[in-house]
Amino acid sequence: MTYFFKNVYINDKFSLLASSEKEPIVKKYTDKFVDSYYLEEKSIELAEGEYQNITITGLLNKNKLTQKDISLLVNSDLQNQILASSLSASKYSVPMLGIYSACASFVEGLIIASNFISNKSQNIVVTVSGHNLVSEKQFRFPIEYGAVRKMVNSFTATGSVSTLVSNKKSNIKIESATIGNVITTDHKDANDMGSCMAPAAAEVINRHLIETNRESNYYDVILTGDLGVYGTEIMKKYYENISNKKLKNVVDAGSIFYKEDTIYAGASGPACLPLILFDYILKQNKYKKILVCATGALHSSVSCNLGEAMPGVAHVISLEVL
Amino acid sequence: MKNEDYDKLVKDVIKEESHIKNFFIAFFSGGFLGLFGEVLSEWFIKMFSVSVNDSYLYVSIVMVVVASVLTGLGFFDKILSLFKCGFIVPSTGFANSLTSAALDVREEGFIKGIGANIFKLAGSIILYGIVFGIIFGFIRGIIL
Numbered sequence: 107m108t109y110f111f112k113n114v115y116i117n118d119k120f121s122l123l124a125s126s127e128k129e130p131i132v133k134k135y136t137d138k139f140v141d142s143y144y145l146e147e148k149s150i151e152l153a154e155g156e157y158q159n160i161t162i163t164g165l166l167n168k169n170k171l172t173q174k175d176i177s178l179l180v181n182s183d184l185q186n187q188i189l190a191s192s193l194s195a196s197k198y199s200v201p202m203l204g205i206y207s208a209c210a211s212f213v214e215g216l217i218i219a220s221n222f223i224s225n226k227s228q229n230i231v232v233t234v235s236g237h238n239l240v241s242e243k244q245f246r247f248p249i250e251y252g253a254v255r256k257m258v259n260s261f262t263a264t265g266s267v268s269t270l271v272s273n274k275k276s277n278i279k280i281e282s283a284t285i286g287n288v289i290t291t292d293h294k295d296a297n298d299m300g301s302c303m304a305p306a307a308a309e310v311i312n313r314h315l316i317e318t319n320r321e322s323n324y325y326d327v328i329l330t331g332d333l334g335v336y337g338t339e340i341m342k343k344y345y346e347n348i349s350n351k352k353l354k355n356v357v358d359a360g361s362i363f364y365k366e367d368t369i370y371a372g373a374s375g376p377a378c379l380p381l382i383l384f385d386y387i388l389k390q391n392k393y394k395k396i397l398v399c400a401t402g403a404l405h406s407s408v409s410c411n412l413g414e415a416m417p418g419v420a421h422v423i424s425l426e427v428l
Numbered sequence: 429m430k431n432e433d434y435d436k437l438v439k440d441v442i443k444e445e446s447h448i449k450n451f452f453i454a455f456f457s458g459g460f461l462g463l464f465g466e467v468l469s470e471w472f473i474k475m476f477s478v479s480v481n482d483s484y485l486y487v488s489i490v491m492v493v494v495a496s497v498l499t500g501l502g503f504f505d506k507i508l509s510l511f512k513c514g515f516i517v518p519s520t521g522f523a524n525s526l527t528s529a530a531l532d533v534r535e536e537g538f539i540k541g542i543g544a545n546i547f548k549l550a551g552s553i554i555l556y557g558i559v560f561g562i563i564f565g566f567i568r569g570i571i572l
Contacts, residue, residue, distance in 0.1 A: 149535040243532050250499050250528035251549065252508025252516060257445055292431040293438065301438045305429070339441045347429055347437070 108284045108317040113227075114220040116278040116425070117270045119384045120165035124157055125238060125264035129365040130373075135385040136265070137164060143239050143264065151185060154237040154266075155193030158183070161268035162194065162233055169270060171229065176200045180218050181233040182211035182376060184241050184262075194233070208402030209236075209303075209332050210286075211376045212267070213421040217283045219271040220423075227273045235266035236375030245296065245407060258298035260334050260374035263363055267380035276428075278388070282318060283423040286310035288404065290417045296410045300337020300371055303401035306418040307333060308345040311353070311399055314422045322353050325424070326393040331379040331400040332360030334371030359383070388427065396425045450512050457514025465491065488519050495523035500531065525549040 121136040125143060133139060138160060147153040158181060166172065179202045183190040188204045195202035207214045215232035222230060239249050241262040247253045271280070289306040307330055315322060322328065333341055338358040345353050359382035363373030379400050387393060400423075405416040429437075465487045472483040498504040504524055508515050515521060529548040533541035547554065 248525075248528035248532045248549070250502065250505050250524070250531055252505040252521070252524055252528075254450070254509070254512055254516075258442060291434045293434075298442065301442070305434065336442050340438055343437055343441070344429065344434070347433075 108282055108314055109217070109221065110282045111220045111224055111280050113273040113275075114223050114280040115272060115274060115276040116216075116280065117229075117272055117274055117276045118165060118169055119267060119269045119380070120161045120168055121265065121267045121381055121385055122157055122161050122164070123265040123381065124153075127238070127264075128261060130263065130363055130381070131365055132363075132381045132385040135389055136381065137161075137168075143237070150237055150239045150243070151189055152193065154183060154185065154190035154235050154240055157235045157237070157264075157266035158190055158194035158233050158268070159197055161235075161266045162198065162231060165231060165268040165270055171270075173198050173200050175229050176231055177228040178203065178219070178222060178230045179233065180205060180215040180230060181235075182206055182215060183235045184208065184237075184244060184376060186244065190235055190237070190240075191233070200231075207400075207419055207421070208404055209374055209376050209378065210400040210402030210419055210421050212380050213283075213331075213398060213400035213423050214285075216269070216271065216280065216423050217285060217421060220280050220283060223271060223273050229270060229272045231268055231270055233266065233268040234376040234380060236263050236377035238262040238264045238375075241375060245405075255370060256297045257370050258295070258300065258334070258336055259370045260299060260332065260360060260372055261364070261370065262375040263373045263378040263381060264375075265377045265381060267377055267384065269380070269384075279426040279428055281424045281426050282314075283421070284310055284314040284317065286313075286420040286422070288417045288419045290415050292415055294410070294413065294415055296405055296407075296416065298336070298371075299332075299374060299403040299416075300334035301340055302403045302405070302416040303331075303418040303420060304333055304337045304341035305344055306420040307331075307341050307399050307401045308348060310420045310422050311397070312345060312349050314397070314424075315349075318424075322351065323355065325355065325395045325397040327387065328353065328356045328397045328399060329379070329383060329387055330356060330358045330360075331402070331420070332372065332374040333358050333401055334374070335361045336371055337401075357387070362386075394427050396427070398423050398425060453511065454513040454517075457511035458517065459514070461491075461514060461518055461520070491518070491520050492523040495520035496527040499524050499527040522550055522553065525553075 123136040181191040219230040360372035401420040469483040530546045
């Protein structure tokens with residue numbers, strides 16, 4: 107089912123890029139840039155919580171709001187039990203909903219916020235963060251372990267983005283959203299997350315276009331999350347197979363995130379998509395209708411060890427630049 | 429789309445990586461490390477007049493210590509990504525797996541952090557090394 111929203115706007119954002127490794131293209135454009143995996147905290151997990159704090163506080167200050175003006179904080183990250191989100195939320199006296207859809211969390215957060223705002227006018231902050239070292243430790247090998255990486259591997263983006271969503275009119279309108287199904291194929295290789303998420307992305311884009319009665323060229327650009335170089339290719343072919351139509355205007359945030367082209371499949375992580383959306387796509391001022399499709403691989407290290415296929419999910423949200 | 433069709437689609441897009449280049453890199457880097465060990469062992473024998481068997485022991489100690497220190501300083505994963513399995517298979521890789529696992533959890537305490545996690549990767553090598561050592565020891569005892 108596709109949800110349509112009448113008066114929901116993204117008022118502002120505060121973005122933080124926390125690593126210049128592999129030269130991210132958004133480096134010059136983010137609101138804040140620090141080149142530190144630790145931020146003077148004793149561990150990387152705590153540092154990721156601090157990233158969220160920086161963006162939430164930054165967003166409140168930028169808009170001259172206090173904690174009382176915020177009715178809800180929706181946040182997410184990739185740590186076990188979304189620890190970074192809980193750590194950062196504990197610093198504010200704001201009600202918090204912690205969510206998890208891996209790298210699709212940002213759009214999931216926007217959908218939740220939009221629904222709350224449709225019912226009652228309020229200010230909601232949606233925050234996501236990603237930390238390269240935390241993800242390496244969580245999902246792959248120890249950080250300093252010299253495992254041979256495959257070409258399909260991705261390199262998690264480090265940073266955090268907070269967005270302020272409300273029904274106060276601004277230049278970015280949230281028009282509609284479609285929540286995706288969890289799709290599991292036989293795919294089991296945890297190194298290759300693109301192939302796990304591609305079917306979910308193609309299915310939800312297809313369903314969104316059918317339910318809204320639109321063609322893909324209705325949108326100036328379809329921005330996918332972090333499918334990577336190979337995943338985007340697979341997604342396009344999968345879409346062609348299920349709908350007999352071609353998707354032409356697809357840009358994948360993960361594939362374009364790093365300037366250095368030796369970065370295997372590209373970037374991943376919850377922060378990758380919002381960083382590219384706000385600090386690259388929207389700054390170009392040439393796209394009016396944007397379909398944002400965030401994709402997430404919902405595996406854990408346990409499910410991989412059990413030999414289970416990897417579940418993938420994707421949610422789409424349609425933005426209009428006024 | 430059926431699962432089999434999807435597997436075919438994935439295989440069409442993602443070509444199998446060639447292992448030949450990695451194979452040659454590992455062959456030469458591993459060989460170089462072996463040569464270095466041999467030179468070091470000769471040096472130990474000459475300088476400290478130790479026995480041949482003892483000198484091999486000292487060589488392993490040197491390699492493990494150097495690999496661990498470099499891991500701690502943060503370069504060894506980069507060296508490994510250049511030299512591939514030539515440096516991962518020998519004791520340098522073993523030292524790297526221990527040190528890297530311990531480094532990850534150093535803030536979680538000596539018991540629940542380092543103690544519980546240091547053998548996360550190397551544990552399988554140690555366990556099955558011992559198990560198969562016993563099995564093959566028995567077989568050798570019976571046959572010979």
